[in-house]
Amino acid sequence: MLHFSPAKTASVLLTLLIGLWLAAPNLMPASWVKAMPSWLPHKTLTLGLDLQGGSYFLLEIDRNAVIKEQVASLRSQARQILNDNKIRSQAALQGRGILVTLPNPADTEKAVQLLQVLGNPADGNLFGTGNRTATITSSTPGQVSVALTDEGLRDRMTRIVQRSVEIVGNRVNQTGVVEPIIQRQGEDRIVVQLPGLEDPDRFKNLLGQTAKLEFRLVDLSMPVDQAMRTRPPVGSTVLPSADGGQNYLIEDQVMVAGDELTDAQASFDQNTREPVVSFRFNTNGARQFGRVTTENVNKPFAIVLDGKVLSAPVIREPITGGSGQISGSFTTQQAQDLALLLRSGALPAPMTVIQEQTVGPGLGQAAIRAGEMAALVGSLLVVGFMIASYGLFGIIASIAVALNVGMIFGILSLLGATLTLPGIAGIVLTVGIAVDSNVLIYERIREEVRAGRTVLMSLDAGFARALATILDSNITTFIAAAVLYFVGTGAVKGFAVTLGIGIITTVFTAFTVTRLLVSWWYRGVKPRSIPI
Structure with missing residues (x-):
């Protein structure tokens, strides 16, 4: 031995x-x-x-926002399915679901069958795994109830948290923090530990922003003041500007979504020398952006981030190169942070910082x-x-x-x-x-x-x-x-x-x-x- x-x-x-x-x-x-x-x-x-x-953050996914988004999606999909099958209907929000009213009660059974697709799980359907996302029932002729299930909502939250961990990791890694710890905690929370962090306020701002970028047209059919006093036209919403200035009447339809971006970098405008964010679309986004700008020359085109208008420049000529820039009276740091948020992608749901500690x-x-x-x-x-x-x-x-x-x-x-x-x-x-x-x-x-x-x-x-x-x-x-x-x-x-x-x-x-x-x-x- x-x-x-x-x-x-x-x-x-x-x-x-x-x-x-x-x-x-x-x-x-x-x-x-x-x-x-x-x-x-x-x-x-x-x-x-x-x-x-360093700094410790405990983030929480906004469950109510997830439910609201899911219900709105159910409403939109239900309308589309029934319209495609020549069934007239009206859909109203009802708690964690929608109530579809049919003028012709004879269409009830067919509508229930058609709307069953709304309950199919988002994943695992091929092998029969996964949970139903919604239940479709009818207790009264002419009315169909579509309600989110607890199991489906739990699956949705799991996917959202997993995706959010990835995106938060992308945001943190691009700032140069060494060895961050980003982990899921419970069903709807994320723990973020940033050793050596010197500017917790900046990171709190970065982690708390959804960064959902949208390109939408400005509605010129009614002055924004009148829309605020009365009611906006159907399909449009009054949105505030990011700098707290004027409000805008913006069409609800998203012409180009921010997830079509492939890159975003902070730069300076060649004419004004002000900080801006230059962006570039992928092939599909470039095609959509070119079509929209071609069809809407001399119309204002709003750039919306998390429900606030960054800017609404007028389209002077078609932009077919698949790239552009966002201006909005940014400081250099703000332009860099916005570019970072756009590169890392939008969070699938809003998050709030519910606990913060600085060591x-x-x-x-x-x-x-x-x-x-x-x-x-x-x-x-x-x-x-x-x-x-x-x-x-x-x-x-x-x-x-x-x-x-x-x-x-x-x-x-x-x-x-x-x-x-x-x-x-x-x-x-x-x-x-x-x-x-x-x-x-x-x-x-x-x-x-x-x-x-x-x-x-x-x-x-x-x-x-x-x-x-x-x-x-x-x-x-x-x-x-x-x-x-x-x-x-x-x-x-x-x-x-x-x-x-x-x-x-x-x-x-x-x-x-x-x-x-x-x-x-x-x-x-x-x-x-x-x-x-």
């Missing part, structure tokens, strides 16, 4: 060297790391929100010092106990533990992980687990010595008989860490990652590395007794 071939010794040492090599950049000044050649390891651990400061760098440094002190004191106590209990073998165990911690930092650096206080707690716990494995080995060796075995046989049997116990204890702990990782969120995941990695390195260092060091000691000293 103590015999190591040259190849095996080289493989153990190479593994240790690689782990420590990967961890080395964490001990170097940042200027040294930047100056290192690209082929050398240069990744370092990123400190989490609780260590270097200052001072608190982060205090947390770092507290974590370092806890790790240092804990490690010194463990090392002191091992040396007092096992003498030379306690020193060997302490060396193995130090190598273990170095390998943990190397693997975390390689993975680009974020180190948090719970992560530090996982590393400290790993030190205890590693020493526990050495204690098992050394106690087995003591038992063999008491039984009268020779030095070599005692050492060999101690490692061999302790191996099964070490594997059992570490495998069960690793299973617990895996469950914490897949079930937990945030801080729990950070703890589980460091603990899981620490268990793997512990089995290697506490058994293999310790055994190699003991083997070297035995071959070098040729002891007649074991100092344990």
Whole structure:
């Protein structure tokens, strides 16, 4: 058990060297790391929100807005289906659904059958999975009720949250924040942690905007003041301007949607030198934009963002190149933020920031010092106990533990992980687990010595008989860490990652590395007794 071939010794040492090599950049000044050649390891651990400061946001999807949008979609689709089948109807909103009234009651049964398509799930329909999105019933001739189902709404919310996590991630990543944490929480909430964030107000504004861009025509059939005093024409709505100035009477029909954009960049107008946002459409969007501008020359064309008019320039000539620009008395920062929002895409539903916390760098440094002190004191106590209990073998165990911690930092650096206080707690716990494995080995060796075995046989049997116990204890702990990782969120995941990695390195260092060091000691000293 103590015999190591040259190849095996080289493989153990190479593994240790690689782990420590990967961890080395964490001990170097940042200027040294930047100056290192690209082929050398240069990744370092990123400190989490609780260590270097930053901002924490809890976002909530507007469930009522989702329901309102779904109901409006049901109403529009129901009208279209019935009109296509020559059935006259009227559709009115009714709670979480619509009530379709048919002038001819004889059309009721046919209408119910035609409207069943509205309840088909958005996904999974091919294999019969997924939940019905709406129920279609009729209890009175001439009336058909279409109501959203709880299951369908839950599925819709799940898809919206998943999509929102992606879009929020795109927005945050384009601002240069390092290692943000963006996770779903519950059914309709998203947690965003931004370590090192210096301008939380700007990010709060970015995260809270839906960024739904629409290009619509201005309705010139009635003055906007008259529309506000009486009622806007059917198919038009009065919308405010983004700068709080005049109002506009805007047609409801969206001529070109913002999701047809392929790029948006902040730039400067060549004539006025004011900040603007230049945009470019995809092929379909360019075709629609060219058709609309060709058919509406000399008419104002409104650019609407989240229900507010950014600007309403008059179309002087057809724009067929698939690109254009948005102006609106922007500052440079506002133009950059709007371009960022348009590039990352519109959120599928409005979100609000319901909780916000800012951790200052001072608190982060205090947390770092507290974590370092806890790790240092804990490690010194463990090392002191091992040396007092096992003498030379306690020193060997302490060396193995130090190598273990170095390998943990190397693997975390390689993975680009974020180190948090719970992560530090996982590393400290790993030190205890590693020493526990050495204690098992050394106690087995003591038992063999008491039984009268020779030095070599005692050492060999101690490692061999302790191996099964070490594997059992570490495998069960690793299973617990895996469950914490897949079930937990945030801080729990950070703890589980460091603990899981620490268990793997512990089995290697506490058994293999310790055994190699003991083997070297035995071959070098040729002891007649074991100092344990």
